[in-house]
Amino acid sequence: KQEVTQIPAALSVPEGENLVLNCSFTDSAIYNLQWFRQDPGKGLTSLLLIQSSQREQTSGRLNASLDKSSGRSTLYIAASQPGDSATYLCAVRTSYGKLTFGQGTILTVHP
Amino acid sequence: GAGVSQSPSNKVTEKGKDVELRCDPISGHTALYWYRQRLGQGLEFLIYFQGNSAPDKSGLPSDRFSAERTGESVSTLTIQRTQQEDSAVYLCASSLEAEETQYFGPGTRLTVL
Numbered sequence: 001k002q003e004v005t006q007i008p009a010a011l012s013v014p015e016g017e018n019l020v021l022n023c024s025f026t027d028s029a030i031y032n033l034q035w036f037r038q039d040p041g042k043g044l045t046s047l048l049l050i051q052s053s054q055r056e057q058t059s060g061r062l063n064a065s066l067d068k069s070s071g072r073s074t075l076y077i078a079a080s081q082p083g084d085s086a087t088y089l090c091a092v093r094t095s096y097g098k099l100t101f102g103q104g105t106i107l108t109v110h111p
Numbered sequence: 112g113a114g115v116s117q118s119p120s121n122k123v124t125e126k127g128k129d130v131e132l133r134c135d136p137i138s139g140h141t142a143l144y145w146y147r148q149r150l151g152q153g154l155e156f157l158i159y160f161q162g163n164s165a166p167d168k169s170g171l172p173s174d175r176f177s178a179e180r181t182g183e184s185v186s187t188l189t190i191q192r193t194q195q196e197d198s199a200v201y202l203c204a205s206s207l208e209a210e211e212t213q214y215f216g217p218g219t220r221l222t223v224l
Contacts, residue, residue: 004153034212034213036215041217042217042218043115043202043215043216043217043218044202044204044215045215046212046213046214046215049212089153089154091154095167096159096161096167097142097144097159097161097167097206098144098156098159098167098169098170099144099146099154099156099213100156101146101153101154101155102153103152103153104153
């Protein structure tokens with residue numbers, strides 16, 4: 001059974017810092033890995049999707065890496081801003097369609 | 112364009128009642144998913160529809176839960192004889208194909224008293 005773990009559970013940083021969120025998964029036979037952000041009272045917003053054949057994806061200040069063999073992914077956020085405050089979720093797809101999610105990292109960026 | 116929409120946004124019901132939750136996926140998306148997020152827990156997969164194929168119901172927690180989808184449009188998730196442990200946010204997502212990015216709706220917050 002696929003299990004996804006995210007570390008840390010919560011993170012509080014001052015504005016402007018670069019930060020790294022970690023995700024690990026137990027079954028390396030994945031199709032892809034997706035990072036989402038979730039704002040209170042709202043649904044999930046997809047940030048980046050990395051296919052199993054890819055090593056990384058970049059979008060603006062976000063960079064996600066994938067090491068499938070070791071079962072790890074990191075989300076790097078450069079020059080963090082208060083608007084980045086949210087819960088960040090990592091999810092892997094190991095069967096057709098279904099995503100398995102981690103518990104999330106609650107990020108607070110204070111001015 | 113329009114995203115995934117869900118209704119109602121909030122539902123409060125009494126234990127033992129049946130509830131029906133609705134999801135309108137993005138037009139043209141063939142795949143539709145239901146997930147559940149209980150307080151303090153991660154998202155749990157419930158059910159997945161792909162076109163006209165038989166749905167993947169492997170995540171449904173009990174036979175009180177069922178879901179239907181009409182073609183490639185609206186889906187309804189029905190919970191019969193609700194229990195307090197059914198209280199959660201129910202999230203719906205859709206994707207163009209099963210391997211593509213999933214786009215989520217805002218969710219329905221269900222509270223069972």
